Amino acid sequence: MSNATLNNETVHRVSFLDKASLHIPILRVLQADGTTYENAVLPVIDKDIANKIYDTCVFTRVLDERMLGAQRQGRISFYMTCTGEEAAIVGSVAALDQNDVILAQYREHAAIRYRGFSTEQFMNQMFSNEKDLGKGRQMPIHYGSQALNYHTISSPLATQIPQASGVAYAQKLKGERNVTVCYFGEGAASEGDFHAGLNMAAVLKAPVIFFCRNNGYAISTPTDEQFAGNGIASRGVGYGMHTIRVDGNDMLAVLAATQQARAYALEHNAPVLIEAMTYRLGAHSSSDDPSGYRSKDEEAKWQLHDPVKRFKLWLINKGWLTEEEDAKAHERYREEVLAAVKVAEKLPVPHLDEIIEDVYDKPTPVLNKQLKELKQHIKKYPKAYPKSAGRI
Amino acid sequence: MAQMNMLHAINEALSIAMKADERMVVFGEDVGHFGGVFRATSGLQEQFGRDRCFNTPLTEQGIAGFANGLASHGMTPVAEIQFADYIFPAFDQIVNESAKFRYRSGNEFNVGGLTFRTPYGGGIAGGHYHSQSPEAYFTQTPGLKVVVPRNPEQAKGLLLAAIRDPNPVIFFEPKRLYRASVGEVPEGDYEIELGKADVVKQGTDITVLAWGAQMEIVEKSCEMAEKEGISCEIIDLRTLSPWDIDTVAASVKKTGRLVINHEAPLTGGFAGEIAATIQQECFLYLESPISRVCGLDTPYPLVHEKEYMPDELKTYEAIKATMAF
Numbered sequence: 130m131s132n133a134t135l136n137n138e139t140v141h142r143v144s145f146l147d148k149a150s151l152h153i154p155i156l157r158v159l160q161a162d163g164t165t166y167e168n169a170v171l172p173v174i175d176k177d178i179a180n181k182i183y184d185t186c187v188f189t190r191v192l193d194e195r196m197l198g199a200q201r202q203g204r205i206s207f208y209m210t211c212t213g214e215e216a217a218i219v220g221s222v223a224a225l226d227q228n229d230v231i232l233a234q235y236r237e238h239a240a241i242r243y244r245g246f247s248t249e250q251f252m253n254q255m256f257s258n259e260k261d262l263g264k265g266r267q268m269p270i271h272y273g274s275q276a277l278n279y280h281t282i283s284s285p286l287a288t289q290i291p292q293a294s295g296v297a298y299a300q301k302l303k304g305e306r307n308v309t310v311c312y313f314g315e316g317a318a319s320e321g322d323f324h325a326g327l328n329m330a331a332v333l334k335a336p337v338i339f340f341c342r343n344n345g346y347a348i349s350t351p352t353d354e355q356f357a358g359n360g361i362a363s364r365g366v367g368y369g370m371h372t373i374r375v376d377g378n379d380m381l382a383v384l385a386a387t388q389q390a391r392a393y394a395l396e397h398n399a400p401v402l403i404e405a406m407t408y409r410l411g412a413h414s415s416s417d418d419p420s421g422y423r424s425k426d427e428e429a430k431w432q433l434h435d436p437v438k439r440f441k442l443w444l445i446n447k448g449w450l451t452e453e454e455d456a457k458a459h460e461r462y463r464e465e466v467l468a469a470v471k472v473a474e475k476l477p478v479p480h481l482d483e484i485i486e487d488v489y490d491k492p493t494p495v496l497n498k499q500l501k502e503l504k505q506h507i508k509k510y511p512k513a514y515p516k517s518a519g520r521i
Numbered sequence: 522m523a524q525m526n527m528l529h530a531i532n533e534a535l536s537i538a539m540k541a542d543e544r545m546v547v548f549g550e551d552v553g554h555f556g557g558v559f560r561a562t563s564g565l566q567e568q569f570g571r572d573r574c575f576n577t578p579l580t581e582q583g584i585a586g587f588a589n590g591l592a593s594h595g596m597t598p599v600a601e602i603q604f605a606d607y608i609f610p611a612f613d614q615i616v617n618e619s620a621k622f623r624y625r626s627g628n629e630f631n632v633g634g635l636t637f638r639t640p641y642g643g644g645i646a647g648g649h650y651h652s653q654s655p656e657a658y659f660t661q662t663p664g665l666k667v668v669v670p671r672n673p674e675q676a677k678g679l680l681l682a683a684i685r686d687p688n689p690v691i692f693f694e695p696k697r698l699y700r701a702s703v704g705e706v707p708e709g710d711y712e713i714e715l716g717k718a719d720v721v722k723q724g725t726d727i728t729v730l731a732w733g734a735q736m737e738i739v740e741k742s743c744e745m746a747e748k749e750g751i752s753c754e755i756i757d758l759r760t761l762s763p764w765d766i767d768t769v770a771a772s773v774k775k776t777g778r779l780v781i782n783h784e785a786p787l788t789g790g791f792a793g794e795i796a797a798t799i800q801q802e803c804f805l806y807l808e809s810p811i812s813r814v815c816g817l818d819t820p821y822p823l824v825h826e827k828e829y830m831p832d833e834l835k836t837y838e839a840i841k842a843t844m845a846f
Contacts, residue, residue: 232590273629274629288617292586292593294583295591295592296590303595332578487623487627488624489623489664494766
């Protein structure tokens with residue numbers, strides 16, 4: 130038994146701690162008008178990185194707007210936007226090395242875009258066509274790419290958290306000079322896997338950054354029905370973890386915190402928790418209508434804290450962007466996304482044979498038999514199976 | 522060949538596999554310096570270091586999630602769940618994550634290097650939570666392999682194959698036999714192919730099928746039946762998923778009769794799957810209904826353990842009833 134980490138002082142009358150005992154400030158670098166706070170310590174950033182960050186934000190906004198529209202028209206089955214949380218995602222991914230491994234929840238597609246996921250790849254996934262890396266097996270927005278070190282998204286919440294600890298432990302054992310970054314929402318942090326994953330990373334000393342998007346809601350559930358403590362950050366301290374809370378709508382604060390978290394995780398083989406305070410400006414998903422559980426006034430208030438606008442003002446102040454360039458970028462991406470939709474939705478679905486591939490490394494005899502029987506059935510009733518009947 | 526018990530054989534398999542594969546790591550509750558509550562990982566931390574054989578916090582979902590992460594990054598994790606009864610907190614990680622990792626990503630990612638080892642089964646006065654046989658919960662999940670050895674030789678060869686199989690494998694170890702089963706085990710490195718049943722004894726009148734600790738039970742039953750002139754063909758299924766339909770069907774086509782035995786409750790147990798498949802494959806060859814000798818549809822009881830178990834007498838009676846049908 131080792132209680133060295135406890136280091137308790139003793140008292141001799143009852144005295145309880147409460148959540149206010151833990152003082153957790155919010156790191157803020159960028160003001161609403163695009164100027165930085167006096168004495169603020171800026172992250173490492175140059176014009177190229179700044180432009181890449183902004184370009185990713187513009188793409189993400191345009192993609193979200195267009196694809197939500199495409200879902201409304203019935204062209205894709207499902208969609209989720211990142212709106213309002215772009216600074217949290219892009220500011221953090223910009224602090225990483227391309228070989229750092231990302232495990233995300235589902236509202237972080239701006240990160241895979243920053244890594245180089247093409248507009249065409251986004252569309253192939255959403256339209257489940259034969260060029261989709263995921264072979265059309267998962268719902269839209271469940272992206273993944275080995276080449277971009279971005280784990281394929283899965284729907285069960287928080288399962289990626291202990292997995293991230295395992296990936297980071299593997300990086301440490303292999304001697305890679307890389308970290309793992311794990312994104313999740315504040316709702317997912319109520320899952321048991323959050324507890325399991327953070328505790329394991331701390332005890333087993335794994336270089337992983339846990340990045341929580343605290344956006345105020347898990348579908349319809351506000352945070353005061355999600356937890357009673359001092360947010361998510363207070364828990365990191367309980368696990369013995371370096372922890373910071375940042376303004377998630379402040380690109381420079383997120384970038385600064387993540388850069389230093391990465392350096393710390395690498396140097397000490399230890400995890401770091403970042404809680405980014407933000408707001409989910411859009412609906413939870415295309416299947417959700419937030420007017421049933423929150424007010425327009427509340428949304429309007431948060432529109433004033435738009436993270437993309439705040440960063441844009443900083444870029445303009447720096448002389449690194451003009452309104453004209455911004456308008457052009459939006460226009461260019463609108464055209465590009467629309468054109469990509471038109472191409473992707475015309476491509477056929479993956480071949481029927483893919484239905485039994487990748488269950489195991491190779492199909493079992495039972496799977497081969499089931500496919501054979503399925504093909505015979507489809508040949509008998511081709512009109513009932515229009516997506517695959519023509520190509521068996 | 523060397524004489525050893527099943528724990529020793531498992532320990533040797535782990536040591537051989539770790540020596541051959543520097544990416545392999547062994548972890549779980551109490552598996553580190555202590556060597557596991559059953560001593561299956563004894564000496565591994567001393568031999569391979571704390572980084573490769575270590576204790577985890579007490580969290581099964583964490584162990585399984587951590588294992589998924591390690592495997593997805595090219596490692597060979599062999600994770601221990603202390604008792605199969607406690608695998609359920611990890612059910613989500615195993616069923617929704619491990620099993621679907623390759624399929625859902627279009628093979629961009631996989632956790633093929635992963636093996637879960639876990640002691641299962643009754644007969645040790647373990648009551649509700651140290652006796653269960655949860656294999657059928659996992660055989661219903663595409664993407665997983667499920668393996669159960671019956672003796673030390675099988676345990677070593679099947680475990681080495683499971684560790685090296687490019688798919689996630691759940692390896693159920695019959696804890697009642699850990700020390701009770703002693704036998705000759707080949708020296709060095711060898712594998713027993715997964716997905717292949719083992720015809721332990723040839724016979725002509727009836728096929729008797731089981732796996733794991735129940736193999737010695739059915740062997741006793743068959744000895745009793747043989748004394749009455751019934752020739753039993755005994756099959757150890759060994760791998761439950763994917764299972765060896767061909768070997769079982771060929772046997773039943775020869776004998777015309779089948780008795781299946783498992784410790785787990787009858788309803789929804791894996792015997793149901795076998796019976797349905799063999800009924801379909803061998804309909805014109807069957808001379809009698811397929812018989813299932815299983816645990817009762819109750820939680821595993823403590824004081825009535827002996828009554829609960831599908832023992833040799835119950836199996837013997839099923840063999841005779843099947844013959845007399």
